[in-house]
Amino acid sequence: MELLTQIAGSVLSLGSVAAMLGASLLGVLIGALPGLNPVMAIALLLPLTYSMEPLIALGMVAGIYNGSMYGGAIPAILMRIPGTPAAIATTFDGFPMTQRGEAARALKIACWSSAIGGTASALALMTIGPLLARATLHFGPAEYFWIAMFGMASIGVLVGDDALKGLMAAVLGLLLGTVGLDNLSGIPRFTFGEPWLLSGLDLIVILVGLYALPPVIALAEQADLKGLSAAALKLGRARLGWAEIRGMVPTWMRSSFIGIGVGILPGAGGNIAAFLSYSAAKSASKDPDSFGKGNPQGVAAAECGNNADNAASMIPALALGIPGNVVAALVLGALLIHGLQPGPQLFHQNPALVGGFMAQMLITSLLILLVGGAAATRVFAQVQRLPGVLLVPMILVLMAVGVYVINGRVVDLWVMFAAGLAGYLLEKLSFPLAPVVLGLILGPMAEQSVRRALLISRGDATELLTRPISAVIAVATLGLILWPLLRAFQRRRRAAARD
Template identity: 55%
Template sequence: MWDGLLHAIPGVFAWQNVLAMVVGTIGGIVIGALPGLSATMGIAVLIPLTFGMEPLVALGMMAGIYNGAMYGGAIPAVLLRIPGTPAAVCTTLDGYPMAQRGDAARALQISCLSSTVGGMASAIALIALAPPLVQVTLLFGPAEYFWVAVFGLCSVSVLLGKDPVKGLIAACFGLLLGTVGIDGVSGHERFTFDDMNLAGGLHVVVVLTGLYALPPIFMLAEDAARRKAGEGMAVLRASVGLFHGWTKFIRTWIRSSLIGIAIGILPGAGGSLAAFLAYNEEKRASKDPDSFGQGNENGIAAAECGNNADNAAALIPALTLGIPGSAVTAIILGGLLIHGLQPGPALFRDHGDVVYGFMIQMLITSVLIIFFGGVVASRLFANVLRIPSALLAPCVLGLCVVGVYSVQDSMFDVYLMFGFGLIGYAMDRLRFPLAPVVLGVVLGGMAESNLRLALIIAQGDYIQLVSSVVSQIVIAMILVVLAVPLIRGRLAKRVGLG
């Protein structure tokens, strides 16, 4: 391994590769900051342009877009409560309240620093632990993946909001939305109402943008209607240094990095689940859990660190087994194949300089986020809040319409976005958490397909779902999560009686 790393370093620091990483990182931050766009879309558009490039140049740009976009999603999440990527949903919970009280620049700085730490930890894990961690992935079959998905849904539904019942209802609504489209096992249409636009299912970007982007726009419009011109303009406090008070996040970063790396090596789990679990764990470990959702800095640090700690870790099964851990890594695998690089054990043997160079590029582009995200973006983008509501609302709405339309070139998706916007606005008013809905859509397909595949393999024997040690451990964790509200309720009653 060390020989491969040493041989790869000179190629990585060639000026063409450095330029590619810088351009990719800047482009990724911009892509992530635009609602409706994602790292997957950015890399997919880039791949046809890389045909004539050297493999390391192309991979360096992909690494930059990947890491940059995962941080860039935090920018609209903090400023406008609009997650630029699905994994940035958790960042809205504490980032937006911080922006509302004038600390937008500080929230973006914490996001940047945490994204860098998570990305670096993930890249180091990819470099040092790829072969042994693959063995962990092999312990997970369809039944285990099903229980992991259920654990993620239960954790977010029960621990994220103040009302577990509303959280579970929201998660079930998300699961229902995830069933729309053609059944992947039987091929039958479900809840499509004979409309071909629904045959492919509901795209997560459409649901995400509708639920999270439109309600704040409606509220901005309401605010503009109530206020006079120039009145109520946001007051921004002067930002402190990027590294100010960083030591208080060390424990948060360690916990969140470990969670993100563990989720990353499980194919299909994705950064959304890593961010949610890291946030929930930080809230559970906190001495003041009630401050989460009110602008807690550790909440932002946990979400962004967990989200980015998934990035390079998701490449472990992709590079070693050819099994993509996420949609982004699936696109990156396509980029490797275009350049004649076949994923698997032979990739490390025959093209060690390229694969180890790519790993180093994932590490370097994580560090570049500090310069282009923390130093420039946090100060530049924070001034978005100074734009009057009457101008900001239509501008953001226009970006959302363009972003959603560009996903599948479909006006039907735009109409769906407005429908989900009304649903999100109503849920917001009724105090239903929106995060479990999004996670239900993201994890619903994974849970259903793995459950049905496990039952087909077991020939309908439900006992096989709980027969493995890994399944039993995850089920025990689910029961503990579900028991937390009951324990809290009893303790509260005892304190009240006392």
């Protein structure tokens, strides 16, 4: 009880509350600006935390992280430009809703879904975090290989009607993922003698170009001199009825579990959680064909899934010192800056600090309802009312600045433009972009994991299936592949019976 009182006093102090609220607003702004992301913001924030109290610094990290993950949905819904990589899946149904005049409703759904996913993740961190963290000790290369294969199997749900084009797009992503030094042998692959390619193609650079530049080119083609009127944007007061909320509860629960599970696995991330959650929602839907055409369940699944990854990614970071994603790695850096050693002893030596940070992740998740409801729909949505001819240079400048800040290299700008032109051509030829991203993210993970597993087993491939956890994930992967085929077979049988 004394510890809880100490944690409550620290977290609810004026400095901590101001840090969380201000950082949440800043996070929404960062997420809403294409080309910027929470990784950049937190990385720039870390040097400023030297003179701060640890809990205030961590409160700012929590606010920026949760706020920006929701903020990324704003341009994704309004302009089909994901503000963060994790918001890519939000564009699938969010932007079609905007085209139907339901932008305010889509933003409201994203706001609620983000808050629910983040809250569920924070509760998992606070209650069952240590137990779940210990479970990841049993994951080896074979398990990570099947996790990657499970993610890539979702391509079958995302490719749409043309499976061949979807698979071709996935292969392109796999090829891009092979560029750089081979992690096991140290041999350069497809670097063409260029030193900057040794570290591979930067994921954020590729994603900004692939997803942000094609809509900008489309805006330039329209040569819009007037912009949308307030009437055309139709941003009134969007309210979610109880019937609609009840209908989304299963999606929120499913996506929360998926996001938490993905977050616990080191090396995964919100983008994978969003894709898997979206795939699961589409597979479970009675009308899967409506996904990609403005189904609110798609927005709810993607946003709940990517936010449910947030606090869950801190579980292995705090308990084992193994970051679940890049932001978790930056949190470890913030702890080290203040002389705190992440790992099992952190819970025993600094329980008030760990408990306070967990509480801050929960509070900043709930703040999304306040910040998102008050600011996003009323302020950030109005960006669409600007004429297209003004938006094009503004977005290009933000993209260029955001990409250049990542590594400080001019060549990244050329990579961004090349990825953008490729994305534009792929869309013109009706190739889906989601499989490219999945191949780029999961391909290296699958390759490295399977090679490590085979090295450990001395070439015995049966080792990939003999471990219990591997076998379970392999069966789940097979089920994910067969489920759409089974649904299609059942639809054909029903259609044949009607005829």
